[in-house]
Amino acid sequence: MEVINIHHPYKKEQIPDDSVVLALGYFDGVHLGHQAVIAKAKAEAEKRNLKVAVMTFNHHPSIVYKKLDIDSMKYLSILERKIELMESLGVDYFYVIEFTYDFGTLKPQEFVDQYIVNLHAEVAVAGFDYSYGPKDIANMKTLPIYAKNRFDIIEVTERVSDGSKISSTNIRTALDEGDMEYVNSKLGYIYQFDGYVMHGDARGRTLGYPTANLRVEKHIRLPKTGVYVVSVCIQGTWYKGMASIGYNITFEKDRQKTIEVNIFHFNKMIYGEKIKVRWHHYLRGEVKFSGIQGLIEQLDMDKLESEKYFLENPESLNGNREMKE
Incomplete structure (x- = not known):
């Protein structure tokens, strides 16, 4: 082209x-x-x-x-x-x-x-x-x-x-509400955008959930604040994962919005890499926990729910689904 x-x-x-x-x-x-x-x-x-x-x-x-x-x-x-x-x-x-x-x-x-x-x-x-x-x-x-x-x-x-009606306006509204099932059904493919992996607080590693902190182009429309089932493409290979869009309110207030992606069964350093993230399903909103243990327990549940989603929707990781119609 x-x-x-x-x-x-x-x-x-x-x-x-x-x-x-x-x-x-x-x-x-x-x-x-x-x-x-x-x-x-x-x-x-x-x-x-x-x-x-x-x-x-x-x-x-x-x-x-x-x-x-x-x-x-x-x-x-x-x-x-x-x-x-x-x-x-x-x-x-x-x-x-x-x-x-x-x-x-x-x-x-x-x-x-x-x-x-x-x-x-x-x-x-x-x-x-x-x-x-x-x-x-x-x-x-x-x-x-x-x-x-x-x-x-x-x-x-x-x-x-x-x-x-299939319209960009309706899809934007659904994205703002975190309704990824609606968004993806009307797009005909799974909502996706790219970002660069940058250094963050490295707090996720201490919780047992290391994350890739994503910096994205400013004009990209993000799904609403919360935790999502995602898949991540790194150097041509797709991985299962979960991601958070939010402000890390458990640890401190008045932070800037961040996008943090936990990639399942992956432990390589990818700082500076440009990766693709597909947004499959909204799990929950952002919650302020009273302590670290409560957050870890919730993350354990989030991962179980994410794994369950992929088990029930095995086609989600198939990149050929994109532009299926």
Whole structure:
């Protein structure tokens, strides 16, 4: 897959000559609804012997439209992760548009001319709620007006699972509540992000539960505070584990939020390593214990529950589950 970074206005030579089927959207999380859009684009491309292109933005449009603080934005999939997911779906060209004020204030006709027609799209594929400007005049119903018969249009209908609309908004809400079963069922894969292993207090070793302290990119949306069943990929191998997102309130107050991962049956030093963590199941909230022994007993129970989860869900460690649809 070729990743093409675009700053408006772009130069003509930045655009590959190939005619494409172009999938449009922001695609935060690349959930099952997004996957349906890309699958439709891919099927149409195979039918017409064309390349598949996807266009997205480097950050959420609301930063420009609603003047939100860019540092406060949290995503289900930061750009690095989104690139991984798109590549796994068989995309040929991945356009990442820098969403600036100039780009965001393009008129609908200008957007269609410059970012659909001039990207050599023979077909544009998007979800039913896709917009490319003010929603009342720049939506999927009005797209044929701006297209002027220069490309075909495929609208992908709303995806519903178990009576619930599949949307990034609903998935974010569930993540904030720690409902990983909902999150993972709507994503179609297990929620995952990367982080670097850094030095911490080394207190876990004295408890019999050494942890990898994870530093993650600031725009990653974390599950809610608590203890989770996780799996961890280190140098290409997946391990079972459990993780805590919280403030270590048992030992002192007013600490910064930390992510600590206990990796089962693993005792190597991995400081500085970049590891992947998948978030399978919420076990419990963060609790302040009156003493170390109470914490150790709880950790013993957490590990038993985690091992039970993997025993009952053996497919969880199968990396091929990712992007199963």
